[in-house]
Amino acid sequence: MQYIGIAADEPSRLERISGNKVSLLAKYSYTEAMARELCEQHGLLSPIYATGTRGGCWFCPNAKIDHFIRLRRDHFQLWLELKRLSRTPNLCSYGFKWGKTLEEMETMMDWEERQLKLF
Template identity: 55%
Template sequence: MPHDTVYYLGIAADEPIRLARLKANQTSLLAKYNLTENDAQAMCQAEGLLSPLYAFTGRGGCWFCPNASMRELRHRYQQQTHLLWEHRLQTLAEVQAHKSNLENQIEQLARQRKVLYRQKQEPERAAREEQIQKLTKQIKALCHEFYICTDIEADAAMMQEKLRQAELAAQQERNEVKEDEYKRRSSRPDGARGASVFRGGY
């Protein structure tokens, strides 16, 4: 990035400690327009852009956060199980195909909503606003399923990596056992080996 690049960060006006840490090339539009965290959440809520995570938790951290509560982890499990059963998804490939289909639906609805936003005819304003809200609700529901599919993909990748590491560890252990056995046999006294050969020859 060029040296004069300005970075816009999402720090609210009521976060003085974080704002004090901003560097010279960093700024916050929320602070500039005196918008608090609650203001930002209300704006996202009004536009249907609020993360579905806030339906069951007060924060939107990453799913693997070590500070995640049991309620968050339990909700994650329940949501994934419900999605898999509802759509009869049995393999990761089926989950990925369903996610791709969701993405296409979201894009189509978003385009429809964009057209409605651009319409300026005042007489149809009430009907237009109702359609926008309906589309926003549908998009939000589809996005929620999309996020769950993404979580399932992440969980599957993590489990595959753990299985790979476990297999490597098991293989290493087998190799060490074979090496120890070889060393043990190689360290036998010459007399014991000779006696064995003598008996075999006799």
């Protein structure tokens, strides 16, 4: 079973769920606002929300590369925590949505930052 974070108030996204995917947010009638509040209460809300349009959890393996670049640049302590957590035994996944490890992601981020500096 794959658990995905689609809120109860996102009907068009919920309609696209198929196969072995389930949204626990929808199952328990959690809206986006409720999920955000719960994340805030437990210190899980990404600081990226202060500078970006959407961030999710600061440690989300489905985040975009630029999200992780900003996280590493602006909140280096959280980046170090993510690196520490990536070495936890028995994780459900050791990769990101691209099938990359944290170390491989960091290399991709380095190349992306170099490219951005050229322009």
